[in-house]
Amino acid sequence: MALSDLLSDPRTAIARRDLASLSREKTIVLALLIQLFVAAFSSFLVVGLTSLYDPSSVSGEVNVGVAGNASDDLVAVTEEMDGVEVVQLPSQQRAAEAFEAGGIRDTRIDALMVANREADGRINVTATAPKGSLRTTLIVVQIREVLERFERSERQQRVTHLTQRPVPVPDDVPASPYFGFTYTILIPLLMFLPPFISGSVAVDAITEEIERGTLELLRVSPVTLTDIVDGKSVAMASLAPLQALLWIALLGANGISVSHVPLLLVTVAAIATVVVVIGVTLGLVMGERKSAQLIYSVGVLGLFGSAVFLPEHPATTVAKLAVDSPTATTYALVALYAxxxxxxYALARAFVTRVDVESL
Incomplete structure (x- = not known):
């Protein structure tokens, strides 16, 4: 098809009309601006958001009161830990009083751990953290790390009592939580929000034409309902990969490199096509915006949730592509989505050809 024929095609005219009308939709513009802000300032936002994703990334000293007949063993494993200061107390009662009072002398007590060695040689550790506060999450994370180190230490000391040699535990590898957050949370979020918005806009694009009666006016012109649906679907589905490409460029400007960009765009375009088809079909069937939007939102969220039964969740596929570690399953799923x-889309077009326009 020549360029002039493409520009004069009624479906192209409908697509241009819908895209132009989006600039007047304040909700859509606001959603786009929020995504733009996240992508453009990702290197700054990721610092704060990572504290929610991984509270242990937030620096802060936690003072833990320790008591019990096995407290010496517990104190020993915390000597080389950063962010944890252990205060050994003479008795459980004294430890409980110090914890309730919030500290002892000039030392604050944020949490309490009581370690007692049982008659069979086992060590029972009871940890107590304060009620919900801004520091509670950080305290719980630090206590968990102490207990994990204590468990590993005890396993190593008792290895001689085992009848079978245990599997060696790999050494700790220092890694930044920002890397995991960026590629497993931030990038999939920026890739999946545009398709979801495109599908929602597609619902509005159809139901508003029906509710306002303008769909019948479009039918007066020499276009079919299939042409109208094609134009609207192409306009909405094309927005998502264009947004995704812009977000990837902005991430790159922030020093966050993204690999396999073409495959990521194919994945986004495929998912956008699926949700736009769902939105358009619901718009034609329901004919009313509120009901169609409700069913669309619940249905798409359910569809995304049910993706856990796939060999690889779409978010995982996006993360693997972005970090340049795709597997054969990743490539296969991208092809499957396409x-x-x-x-x-072919089924939806076949459905549209059988819809009675006068009944809408």
Whole structure:
């Protein structure tokens, strides 16, 4: 098809009309601006958001009161730990009083751990953290790390009593939580929000034409309902990969490199096509915006949740592509998404050809 024929095609005119009308939708513009802000300032936002994703990344000293007949063993494993200061107390009662009072002398007590050695040689550790506060999450994370180190230490000391040699535990590898957050949370979020918004806009694009009666006016012109649906679907589905490409460019400007960009765009385009087809179909079937939007939102969230039954969740696929560690399953799922999107779009067009326009 020549460029002039493409520009004069009624479906292209409908697509241009819908894209132009988006600039007047304040909700959509606000959603785009929020995504733009997240992508453009990702290197700054990731610092604060990582504290929610991994509280242990936030620096802060935690003072733990320790008591019990096995407290010496517990204190020994915390000597080389950063962020934990252990205060050994003479008795459980004294430890409980210090914890309730919030400290002893000039030392604050944030949490309490009581370690007692039982008659069979086992060590029972009871940890007590304060009620919900801004520091509670950090305290719980630090206590968990202490207990994990204590468990590993005890296993190593008692290895001679085992009848079978245990599997060696790999050494700790220092890693930044920002890397995991960026590639497993931030990038999938920026890749999946545009398709979800595109599908929601597609619902509005159809139901508003029906509710306002403008769909019948479009039918007066020499276009079919299939042309109208094609134009609206292409306009909405094309927004998502364009947004994703812009977000990837902004991430790159922030020093966050993203690999396999073409495959990521194919994945986003396929998912956008699927949700747009769902939105358009619901719009035609329901004919009313509120009901169609409700069913669309619940349905898409359910569909995304049910993706856990796939060999690899779409978010995992995006993360693996972005970090340049795809597997054969990753490539296969990208192809599957593309084929499924094309097949679903073909089914939707076949459905549209049988819809009675006068009944809408």
């Amino acid at each position: 084929v499924f999107a094309v097949a679903l």
